[in-house]
Amino acid sequence: MIEVEDLVKRFDNQLVLDGVNLRLEEGVGHVILGRSGTGKSVLLKHLIGLLRPDRGRVFVDGDDVSTASYERLAAIRMRFGMLFQTAALFDSMTVGENIALGLREHRRLSEREVRRIVAEKLALVGLPGIEARRPAELSGGMRKRVGLARAIALDPRYVLFDEPTTGLDPVTSDQIDHLILALKETLGITCVIVTHDLRSAYRVGDHLYLLHGGRVIFSGTPAEIRAAADPMVRQFVEGRADGPMTGRGLDSFIRRKERTWRRNEKGSR
Numbered sequence: 001m002i003e004v005e006d007l008v009k010r011f012d013n014q015l016v017l018d019g020v021n022l023r024l025e026e027g028v029g030h031v032i033l034g035r036s037g038t039g040k041s042v043l044l045k046h047l048i049g050l051l052r053p054d055r056g057r058v059f060v061d062g063d064d065v066s067t068a069s070y071e072r073l074a075a076i077r078m079r080f081g082m083l084f085q086t087a088a089l090f091d092s093m094t095v096g097e098n099i100a101l102g103l104r105e106h107r108r109l110s111e112r113e114v115r116r117i118v119a120e121k122l123a124l125v126g127l128p129g130i131e132a133r134r135p136a137e138l139s140g141g142m143r144k145r146v147g148l149a150r151a152i153a154l155d156p157r158y159v160l161f162d163e164p165t166t167g168l169d170p171v172t173s174d175q176i177d178h179l180i181l182a183l184k185e186t187l188g189i190t191c192v193i194v195t196h197d198l199r200s201a202y203r204v205g206d207h208l209y210l211l212h213g214g215r216v217i218f219s220g221t222p223a224e225i226r227a228a229a230d231p232m233v234r235q236f237v238e239g240r241a242d243g244p245m246t247g248r249g250l251d252s253f254i255r256r257k258e259r260t261w262r263r264n265e266k267g268s269r
Contacts (some may be wrong), residue, residue, distance in 0.1 A: 001025050002047060002256045007056035009042055013019055018214030025066050029184055031205035038211045040194040048080050049073045078106065079150030085163040087143040089135040096131030099150045106154060121149040125179060141172035145179065152183065161228040164198045175217065177203040198237065210236060212245060
C-alpha cells in the first residue's frame with residue numbers, strides 16, 4: 001500500500017501541503033479531489049519521489065520514498081505507471097515507439113517480444129493496430145488511451161492519473177472512465193486519480209479524498225461525500241461560487257453585477 005504521513009510542502013512562502021495524511025490500499029480506486037491550485041498534482045509527484053517533502057514521509061510497500069537514494073528510488077518507481085494530463089507522448093515517435101520506450105529502457109527483450117507487448121497493451125485500451133501512427137494523427141481521447149497503454153506497459157502495481165478527463169468531451173470522458181475501471185478489474189492495479197471532475201470521480205472512485213487549504217478535509221466513499229454535511233464539502237459537491245471555500249466576496253461581487261445588468265436592461269426598454 002501507499003502511506004502518506006504528515007506531508008508538508010512549501011514553494012517559497014506558499015504553503016501547498018500542510019500535514020496531509022493518506023492510506024491508499026491496494027486494488028482500490030482512490031480519487032483525490034480539490035479545486036485548481038490546491039496541491040493535488042503536487043501530492044501525486046510526492047508519491048513517486050519527483051518532489052521531496054519539507055516535512056513528513058511517503059511509504060510505498062514499506063519503502064520510504066522521501067529519503068530513498070537515487071538507485072532505490074528508481075527501483076520503487078518501477079512499480080508505478082503514470083498517465084499525464086496531456087498524455088505527454090513524444091511527437092517524434094510513432095505510437096508503437098512511445099509505448100515501447102520503457103520496455104526497451106528497462107527490460108531485456110527481443111524486438112519480437114516488445115512488439116507483442118505493445119500490441120497487447122494497445123488492444124487493452126481499445127486501439128489495436130495503430131502502432132505506426134503518430135500522436136499528431138490522433139484525437140485527444142486516443143492520445144490519452146495511448147498514454148495509458150504506455151503507463152501499463154511494464155505491468156505496474158500502481159497507476160497514477162493526473163486529470164485523465166481534462167479537455168475531453170463528455171462521451172470520451174465516460175469512455176476513459178470505463179477504461180480505467182476495466183483495467184483495474186482486469187489487471188488488479190491500484191489507481192490513484194487526481195481530478196476536479198465529480199462525475200468522473202463518482203464513476204471511478206471507491207474512496208474519495210478532498211483537499212483544501214493543504215489538508216484532507218474529507219475522506220470517504222462517493223455515497224458519503226454526497227451526503228456530507230460539512231459546509232466546505234457541500235460547496236464543492238454542489239459547485240457553488242459562494243461558501244466557506246471562497247468566502248462571500250466573490251458572491252457579493254456577482255450579485256452586484258447582476259443587479260447592475262438588470263437595471264441597465266430595464267433602462268434600455
